[in-house]
Amino acid sequence: MVLNYIWIAFFLIGFGVALARLLLNGDMAIFTQVLTGIFDMAKTGFDISLGLVGVMSLWLGIMKIGEHAGVIQIFARLMAPFFAKVFPEVPKGHPAGGSMVMNFSANMLGLDNAATPLGLKAMKELQELNPQKDTASNAMIMFLVLNTAGITLIPTSVIAIRQALAVDQGLVGFNAADIFLPTLIGTFISFMAGLVAVAVYQRINLFSAPVVAFFGGFVALMAGLFGWLHQYPPEVMAKYIGLLGSLVILSIIVLFIAVGAWRRINVYESFVEGAKEGFGVAIGIIPYLVAILVAISVFRSTGCMDYVVGGIAWVVGALGLPTDFVPALPVGLMKTLSGSGARGLMVDVMKTYGVDSFEGKLAAIIQGSTETTFYVLAVYFGSVKIAKTRYALTCGLIADVVGVIGAICVGYWFFK
Structure with missing residues (x-):
């Protein structure tokens, strides 16, 4: 219901602003610009969905192998104490636990394309446990909020973009991975905010041994990883980060196939069975994705985002606070709406101010520390036809705001 109001508001506010620009400023091109943006975003939504077909088929096929081989159940058992506290409605050993673990793992490695199909599979399995098929369950809300606020261990794509821009700008010896630890801390803050927000709504006690142990272990891992990587020169560090992400994902694929072969299951048929599910899921999200992207386009192309940022800058300046972070702020505001839009804004900030500037670094940290809340809610809930999202958006936005x-x-x- 909340998404319905926001969707309507994007169109009405955008149209009102466009009309004001026409009547007050004589902007004759504004409505053509808005209409072109709508058509472009509709095509983009369709293209993204079709582009997900191959990736979803691949990962749901691999997941099916892992499920038949029993590897997913092993992952789920390892995380069972933590998940039992955070997802009390999910029965012990249910396949949804394994899918959620794999989704969180892919998010931690900054592999969005891998995380999406795994997350959609988890939503489908959570829907099987949901007594009210049109209303989001507590487990679904917790999963989606933690997904949107997911910890990013390695911001792979952000580092790659920074390295490419540094070459274009002629920077020698530039450390593209210098935002690694700040981004990790930023995502941890966002993750904790989302977890606490949902826990308050669902009255979950977070001061239990499994939860404390999980976060204590993560902090120790974070410190150890930084200590290991920090000893290397920038270019070596970047290579190790890229290698780590690729190696872990490929190792998981090979592990699933090897265990499946060892247990004498038909690995090929299992893969095909899962891949068929991926095709159906990808096609099913097209209407939901197109709907949210065209609304975002109207709000963005009419300049509403610029007005929001300008207003924030004025308020911050009036309070006597520094405003040098404001140029990077649109990345955080856009990230809740569109990942590709935020990526474009991040690149624009880096090109305008320099990839090694404070504004450029801050834009990269924000890009790696936040998630596309509206996109995730629209696609994930849309994939299982959830109409009543309850407090999911509220908690997701809390995580995003705190994350920014x-x-x-x-x-x-x-x-600084």
Whole structure:
């Protein structure tokens, strides 16, 4: 229901602003610009969905092998103590636990394309446990909020973009991975905010041994990983980060296939069975994805986003606070709406101010610390035809806002 109101508001506010620009400023091209943006985004939504077919078929096929081989159940058992506290409605040993673990793992490695099909599979399995098929269950809400606020261990794509821009700008010895630890801390802040917000709604006790152990282990892992990578030169560090992400994912694929072969299951037929599911899921999300992207396009192309950012800058300046973070702020605002839009804004900030500037670094940290809340809610809920999302959007936005604020604070801490 909340998404319905927001979707309507994007169109009505955007149209009102466009009309004002025509009547007050004589902007004769504004409505053509808006209409072109709508058509382009509709095509983009369709193209993205079709592009997901291959990736979803691949990963759901691999997941089916892991499920038949029993590997997914092993992953789920390892995380069972933590998941039992955070997802009390999910029965012990249910396949949804394994899918959620794999989804979180892919998100931690910054592999969005791998995380999406795994997340959609988890939603389908959670829907099987849902007594009200049109209403989001507590487990679904917790999963989606933690997904949108997911911890990013390695911001692979952000580092790759920074490295490419540094070459274009003639920077020698540039450390594209210098935002690694700040981004990791930023995502941890966002993750904790989302977890606490949902836990308050669902009255979940987070001061239990499994939850404390999970986060304590993560902090130790974070410190150890940084200590290991920090000893290498920038270019070597970047290579190790890229290698780590690729190696872990490929190792998982080979592990699933090897265990399946060892247990004498028909690995090929299992893969095909899962891949067929991926095709259906990808096609089913087209209407939901197109709907949210065209609304975002109207809000963005009419300049509403610029007005929001300008207003924030004025308020921050009036309070006597520094405003040098404001140029990077649109990345955080856009990231809740569109991942590709936020990526474009991040590149624009880096090109305008320099990839090694404070604004450029902050834009990269925000890009790696936040998630596309509206996109995730629209696609994931749409894939299982959930109409009543309850408080999912509220908690997701809390995680995003806290994540952006945390990213800005971390950026000042490391680079100012």
